[in-house]
Amino acid sequence: MSSHANRPRRRTAPDIRARKGGEPIVALTSYHAHTARLADPHVDMLLVGDSLGMVLYGHGSTIPVTLEQMITHGQVVASATRQALVVIDMPFGAYEESPQQAFRNAARVLKETGAAAVKLEGGERMAETIRFLTERGVPVMAHIGLTPQLVNTLGGFKVQGRDPAQWAAIEADAAAVAEAGAFCVVLEAIAEPLAKRITAQCPIPTIGIGASAACDGQILVMEDMLGLNPRPPRFVKEYASLASEIERAIAAYAGDVRARAFPAAEHTYETKKRD
Ligand code: KIV
Numbered sequence: 001m002s003s004h005a006n007r008p009r010r011r012t013a014p015d016i017r018a019r020k021g022g023e024p025i026v027a028l029t030s031y032h033a034h035t036a037r038l039a040d041p042h043v044d045m046l047l048v049g050d051s052l053g054m055v056l057y058g059h060g061s062t063i064p065v066t067l068e069q070m071i072t073h074g075q076v077v078a079s080a081t082r083q084a085l086v087v088i089d090m091p092f093g094a095y096e097e098s099p100q101q102a103f104r105n106a107a108r109v110l111k112e113t114g115a116a117a118v119k120l121e122g123g124e125r126m127a128e129t130i131r132f133l134t135e136r137g138v139p140v141m142a143h144i145g146l147t148p149q150l151v152n153t154l155g156g157f158k159v160q161g162r163d164p165a166q167w168a169a170i171e172a173d174a175a176a177v178a179e180a181g182a183f184c185v186v187l188e189a190i191a192e193p194l195a196k197r198i199t200a201q202c203p204i205p206t207i208g209i210g211a212s213a214a215c216d217g218q219i220l221v222m223e224d225m226l227g228l229n230p231r232p233p234r235f236v237k238e239y240a241s242l243a244s245e246i247e248r249a250i251a252a253y254a255g256d257v258r259a260r261a262f263p264a265a266e267h268t269y270e271t272k273k274r275d
Pocket residue numbers: 029047048049050051052089143186209219220221
């Protein structure tokens with residue numbers, strides 16, 4: 001019998017696409033091995049998001065993130081997991097120039113990480129690129145609404161679709177990425193009535209982040225939902241308070257070291273016993 005017989009099958013982009021209107025799709029971001037391994041049995045997708053630029057590297061936006069960083073963290077998450085579909089974010093500057101540039105870099109991402117899909121930001125303006133990639137074997141998760149890589153042209157991170165005058169453009173974005181072949185679309189920071197309309201109209205699953213329970217699935221930044229972000233966005237629910245837990249543990253360690261209570265006998269190597 002094959003050694004793969006008992007391994008759970010890894011989810012694919014078509015599996016996610018087929019979940020439209022069905023059981024909610026569960027997704028989280030992930031950038032490193034320990035947390036990827038813990039999340040893998042519980043989620044459908046792990047996104048190596050370019051949010052790592054802010055969360056791991058401390059930048060003020062995702063703009064400085066490089067393709068090499070995405071590939072490094074993508075390799076880590078793909079090799080630490082067995083079940084979840086691993087999706088890698090295309091960073092700013094790696095895909096906007098032309099469909100050919102996007103394909104060259106996306107092909108590198110898939111070859112070098114072992115992940116099976118990429119994500120890129122943009123609706124109608126990226127439709128030609130999404131079609132070019134999907135027709136050539138690169139599954140694409142689209143991302144519309146608040147697109148953080150446009151922070152400098154938008155002038156900040158702003159909720160989209162609060163004014164119904166904005167709705168037609170965002171609905172057209174959703175329709176364009178679905179028509180171009182994206183297997184699902186992230187709706188970020190979109191007012192609930194609009195997220196509901198898009199989810200009802202769009203033939204591919206919508207994955208919400210700050211876009212209400214109307215979406216076909218949800219994604220959060222893992223560090224946000226674990227309580228590590230000192231200023232989490234309003235749409236985050238914290239399922240743990242790791243910041244205070246980590247601080248408590250570090251203070252306890254520091255106290256033990258200063259009191260010579262750590263290391264104790266069980267943490268210490270002895271010499272070999274002679275007969
Ligand atoms: O970079 C990221 O983590 C993302 C999610 C917030 C969807 O794009």
